Amino acid sequence: MAVTRSGGFAGLVRRAEVDSADHPTVAGLIGDVRLDDVPEPRPQPDRYVYDIEIGDHSAQVGEADLHGPLRELVDHVMTLGG
Amino acid sequence: MVQRTLTLDHEQRRTRVAAQLIAQPPPATTPVAANRTLHDAAHKETLPGRTVRAEGAPATGDQQADEVYDWLGVTFDFYNTAYGRNSIDGGGLPLVATVHYSVDYDNAFWEGSQMVYGDGDQQIFKTFTGPLDVTGHELTHGVTQYSGGLDYNGQSGALNESVSDVFGSLVKQYHLGQTADQADWLIGQGMFTDAVNGVALRSMKAPGTAYDDPALGKDPQPAQMADYVETDSDNGGVHINSGIPNHAFYLAATTLGGHAWEKAGRVWYDTLTSKKLPSGADFVTFASMTYATAGTLFGVNSTESDAVREAWATVGVKVT
Numbered sequence: 001m002a003v004t005r006s007g008g009f010a011g012l013v014r015r016a017e018v019d020s021a022d023h024p025t026v027a028g029l030i031g032d033v034r035l036d037d038v039p040e041p042r043p044q045p046d047r048y049v050y051d052i053e054i055g056d057h058s059a060q061v062g063e064a065d066l067h068g069p070l071r072e073l074v075d076h077v078m079t080l081g082g
Numbered sequence: 083m084v085q086r087t088l089t090l091d092h093e094q095r096r097t098r099v100a101a102q103l104i105a106q107p108p109p110a111t112t113p114v115a116a117n118r119t120l121h122d123a124a125h126k127e128t129l130p131g132r133t134v135r136a137e138g139a140p141a142t143g144d145q146q147a148d149e150v151y152d153w154l155g156v157t158f159d160f161y162n163t164a165y166g167r168n169s170i171d172g173g174g175l176p177l178v179a180t181v182h183y184s185v186d187y188d189n190a191f192w193e194g195s196q197m198v199y200g201d202g203d204q205q206i207f208k209t210f211t212g213p214l215d216v217t218g219h220e221l222t223h224g225v226t227q228y229s230g231g232l233d234y235n236g237q238s239g240a241l242n243e244s245v246s247d248v249f250g251s252l253v254k255q256y257h258l259g260q261t262a263d264q265a266d267w268l269i270g271q272g273m274f275t276d277a278v279n280g281v282a283l284r285s286m287k288a289p290g291t292a293y294d295d296p297a298l299g300k301d302p303q304p305a306q307m308a309d310y311v312e313t314d315s316d317n318g319g320v321h322i323n324s325g326i327p328n329h330a331f332y333l334a335a336t337t338l339g340g341h342a343w344e345k346a347g348r349v350w351y352d353t354l355t356s357k358k359l360p361s362g363a364d365f366v367t368f369a370s371m372t373y374a375t376a377g378t379l380f381g382v383n384s385t386e387s388d389a390v391r392e393a394w395a396t397v398g399v400k401v402t
Contacts, residue, residue, distance in 0.1 A: 004315065006315035006316035007315075007316040007317065007320075007321065008188065008189040008191075008321075009189055009190050009191065009210070009216065009219065009220070009270075009283075010188065010189070010207070010270070010273075010283050010321070011283070011284075011316060011320075011321025011322065012188075012206075012298060013299075013315060013316070041317075043233070043234035043235050043239065043317045044191070044193075044194070044234065045191060045192055045220075045223040045226075045234055045242065045243075045246070046189065046190065046191035046192065046220065046223065047189075047191055048189065049315060049316055049317060051314075051315060060314070
């Protein structure tokens with residue numbers, strides 16, 4: 001899976017990729033995440049935008065909507081693969 | 083004795099009131115002043131966090147809270163002095179800010195009703211509270227919001243970003259007393275750690291040249307419409323394509339010379355706050371409105387309106 005973070009005041013792009021086969025924690029978190037359920041991004045000035053890809057699924061999530069297991073997953077992947 | 087004291091007090095008061103009337107005639111309107119409150123999120127993400135400094139209170143000793151307190155004051159003073167605007171909403175909105183947001187947070191943002199600042203991760207960014215233009219940029223997102231807004235995606239989003247860079251830079255120039263040719267026209271100078279090869283995040287003078295670093299890559303900003311970047315990330319590249327209108331402002335301001343907030347800044351400010359700017363404005367719409375505004379302010383064939391039209395033409399945006 002991969003996470004690409006864009007936006008923020010700086011506008012810098014950061015991408016992190018992790019193979020869930022190598023990371024049981026990531027695999028576990030993926031099981032708790034429903035990418036189809038994330039709300040449509042509401043663009044807000046200088047907030048981060050996350051493009052999340054899990055296998056064939058992808059979704060764009062605004063920083064303010066990143067909660068619960070999805071937040072945990074994104075933070076974990078950014079730490080591991082950033 | 084009691085009577086005598088009362089009489090004396092009465093006399094003293096009369097004298098004092100008379101002296102005040104001579105020294106300070108009552109102002110025609112209520113004087114405007116910033117009303118700032120600083121909060122500390124203590125590295126959590128709950129807003130606004132614990133109150134650490136109210137308006138008029140002494141410095142906290144927390145460098146970041148005190149820097150933001152000062153920069154909120156300078157930005158308030160800039161908008162009030164340069165454009166007669168009483169705070170972000172024009173109606174004396176209290177200025178609320180939170181520092182120490184989240185952990186190693188590499189960002190600052192306008193949340194819709196308050197400012198929020200991270201500490202920076204100290205690897206790439208050392209501070210978000212140090213440079214005045216960051217606070218000027220973020221509070222201007224509030225000014226844009228209260229002026230009717232610019233939709234935060236595509237060209238209108240890049241204009242939203244550009245307007246924040248323009249007034250962020252102007253606040254800094256105002257604070258330093260600089261003319262257009264003295265200004266650095268950089269956004270975020272002093273934010274990077276020494277590990278990063280770059281002077282700032284963006285350059286209005288030379289978009290695309292602010293940084294070139296092995297870890298961060300190269301500043302991707304275009305200066306020309308021909309180089310407009312189509313992308314799905316960052317709401318359609320709002321922090322990338324802002325380079326085009328940023329450079330147009332720089333060109334207009336340096337052509338006109340003097341204090342950039344007085345002429346070019348006035349044109350941009352009046353356009354932003356005209357209540358006629360569509361929230362979905364593209365570059366051509368915004369450019370055409372700045373040209374019309376310059377004509378209204380300075381005359382249709384004035385040096386000022388010519389400079390505005392030429393500035394947009396140079397970046398490949400033809401006013402209509």
